[in-house]
Amino acid sequence: MFICFMCSIETANHQDLIHHYKTSHNLGHNSIYRCAQSNCFRAFQSLRSFRRHIVSHNVSDRNIYSELAPSLNFNTDNMIENYNNLDITDNTQDTCNVNACCSNLQPTSESFSKKNENVRKSTAAFALSLYSNPYLNRKCAMKIIDDVSELVTGVIGTMLSELSPNDDTPNKNIVEAISHSFDGLDTESQVIKYFSDRNIYTPPKKFTINENVTVNTGNSTVMLRPMSETGAIVPLRAVLKQIFELPNFLKCSTSIPDVQSISNFTQGNMWKQKLVGKMDENSLYIPYFLYFDDFECNNPLGSHAGVHSIAATYYTFPTLSADHASLLENIFVAMLHKSSSKSHGNASIYYELIKELKSLEQNGIDLEISEGVFKVYFILGMIIGDNLGLNTVLGFAKSFSSNYYCRICKAHKNIMGKQCKQDDGLMRNRHNYNTDVEINNVTMTGISERCVFNDISTFHVVDNFCVDIMHDIFEGVCHYDLTHIIVYFTESITLFTLNNLNNRLQLFDYGSGELNDRCGIIKHEHLMKSKFNMSASEMMLFVHIFPLLVGDLIPEDDEVWQFFITLLEIIDILLCRDIDNSTLLYLEALISEHHESYVKLFHDTLKPKHHFMVHYPHVIKQDSIITCKHTSCIKEKLVYID
Structure with missing residues (x-):
């Protein structure tokens, strides 16, 4: 049954109730309606919204209000009787009776x-x-x-x-x-x-990077006044406590994949080495990644581009699943400063941050969650970022035309131009790193300054094996390779023209789903500059649809086509969620074959981003499976967190 909120008359269905409102109470489309079903009493500003709501109710027992009456402190039968006795033609009497019968509704x-x-x-x-x-x-x-x-x-x-x-x-x-x-x-x-x-917002703290003097002109006078270059740091301890005391966040951040393939940082040798000597069974150790990047907060194309560029430091947790770790809500800001402040050196910029990171590692945080109280220590797992950002923050050469630009090995640029495999004898280690720091000559060593993050006991820059697939592959190698490949097929052997390729690209059916990364047309100047006008996501898409665009025009045994297939295989392996050891060996062979073919087919030297690829298998091996006793302790500890 459906009940009128004005006179309590019951109707068989909601259509009759609406008809009753129109005929008996003169309510229209824009009148205020109240729901009297199941103690709902919600108000609606229009008939349309009320109709949408009322159909969700299915009241068959008018005594439902009587069942709720004791808890509501009023007599439902008396209220309904009072409503039935109302003179609906007298608005004043109606109002008085409504107030009278609602007098018992007054809450405390x-x-x-x-x-x-x-x-x-x-x-x-x-x-x-x-x-x-x-x-x-x-x-x-x-x-x-x-x-x-x-x-x-x-x-x-x-x-x-x-x-x-x-x-x-x-x-x-x-x-x-x-x-x-x-x-x-x-x-x-x-x-x-x-x-x-209410501890919902954690305000940042300002710190001083450098003190200098600036010239101030005004009133036909020139004055010198002191000026401080400052940055802002968000207190990590307060933020981490709030984050990890959220329901299930600690559990999600300490879950270790139980698989026989490489899929998570906690399965790697790097994490195993960081846990050496940390065998407190009553504590948890959680890794985090630091990430650096610059952004322009004003017009990046204007005449003052770069003046207001901001350098940001972020952190994230690699133990989260890939679906959650990539969400912006799980990437947290640690520090902000002007990009121009980098000229004062990393020591003055990151002093406050490093001090807090050391405290998190040594003192930890006490977390109070529904499962109990846990002592959690946060350990810097890796510092990640693009190549230029990493080389700048970690103290390596900032120019990739320098003699020793690689942060992983000490190969000379002349060697790297043709190097197809990693030379284990040239890898950077703590001994040769300390020697190079003492030499203090970036031209001879590739090191511009000692890494300030080495002050953190569990971190050393030579163990920071990090590569950037977006910049190395999709904004680097793919551009170099595909420009050579397209020039070869369109100009050298002329299996198709650039217009044919663009026509097929524009007419390509991407499917019925929404896709924002559709590839644009390719111009001849793009081929000459070895740089397509595509983002990383667009290039990733283009590489995978390229065989569908022109595969029917190319002989399968063509050596350049086989070179492209090798590139595609490398990309597919690197995009896998997990990699086993046999696949790693295959990846190493594919990269070597790819580099040899590139030099042979196109008579070109390997670029810096080609060189970084030779380290990919080694970097992934550092994330190999570990069988550490401490890791087992964490797994056992998490049984009761479930």
């Missing part, structure tokens, strides 16, 4: 205080959602809060206060809650203070 001041607090929390959650929205800057978020506050507390609150009687009724309490719902959120500083007081 304690319940209203709790509801007011719920309104307050909902308002704060609304403000928090705006400030955490990556598509809104703080100015826009504050503007929305101001506008909504004016609408709710100003317009709606005023209207309700005028309609409410003067005595202390539930309506007065509702008006009070609405009118003060945005108190304390009037300005941005109040919003930040509100969340800071």
Whole structure:
């Protein structure tokens, strides 16, 4: 049965109820409707929204209210009887009777205080959602809060206060809650203070990178005034405690894959070495990765491009699954500073960060979660980033035309131009690294300064085996290889023309799903510069659809075509979620074959990004399977976290 909220008449279905509202109460499409089903009492601003809601109810027992009456402190039968006795033609009498029969509905001041607090929390959650929205800057978020506050507390609150009687009724309490719902959120500083007081927002701390003097001109005078170059660091300890005390986050961050293939950092030799001597069975050790990159916060194409460039330091957790680790919500900001401050050296920039990282490693954090209290130590697993960013932060040569630009080995650039396999005798190690630091000659060693992160006991730069597939492969090797391949097929043996390729590319059916990385046309100048106008994701797509575009025009035994197939096999292996040892050996052979064919077929020297590929199997081997006693202890500890 469906019940009218005005006169409590029961109808057989919701259509009859709507007809009753129209004929008996003269309610229209824009009238206010209230739901009287199952103690719902929700209000709707239009018939359309009310109709959509009412069909979800299926009330067959009118005594459902009687069952709830004891907990609601009012007599349902008396209320319905009062409603039945109303004179619906007299609006004044109707209002009086409604207020009279609702007099027993008045909750206690304690319940209203709790509801007011719920309104307050909902308002704060609304403000928090705006400030955490990556598509809104703080100015826009504050503007929305101001506008909504004016609408709710100003317009709606005023209207309700005028309609409410003067005595202390539930309506007065509702008006009070609405009118003060945005108190304390009037300005941005109040919003930040509100969340800071509740440990929802952790404010960054400013630190000084360098002190210098600047020239200040004004009033026809020239003055020198001191100026400080500063950065901002987010307190990692406070943030990590909040993150890992979230439900199931600790469990997800300490789960170790039980597979016989390489799929996670915790399966590697690097992590095994970092845990040597750390055998406290009552503690957990969690690795994290640091990542560095620059971004332009203003117009990157304007005349002042780069002036306001910001260098950011992020951290993430490799023990999370690949699907979760790649989400922006699981990549956290550790520090920000102006890119121009890099000229003052890494020691002054990262001093505060390194101090906090050492504290996290030595002192750890006590986490209080539903499963108990855990002592967790955070260990720097790797420092990752693009090639230039890593070489800059880790203290290696910043130019890739220098004699020794590789951060993994000490091969000379003349050797690297033709090197197809890794030379284990030229690998960097702690002994030759210390010798090179003492020499202090970047031309002879490739080291510009000692790595400041070596101050962290579990980290050394020569053990930081990190490669960047996006820049090395999809923004590097693929461009070099495919420009040679397309020139060969379109100009050397002319199996098809560039126009044929572009026509097939434009007409290619990508499928019915949404795809934003559709490949653009290829111009002749792209081939001459060995650089396509494609992003990394577009290049990854183009490499995989290239056989579908022109494969029918090329003989299978063509040696350049076989070279492309080798490249495609390498890419498919590198994109695997896990790799076993036999596949690693095959990958090493494929890379060697690829490099030899590149030099032989195109009479070209290998580029720096080609050279980094020869280290890929070695880098992956550092993530080989470990059978460490400490790892077993962690697995046993996690049994009761489940």
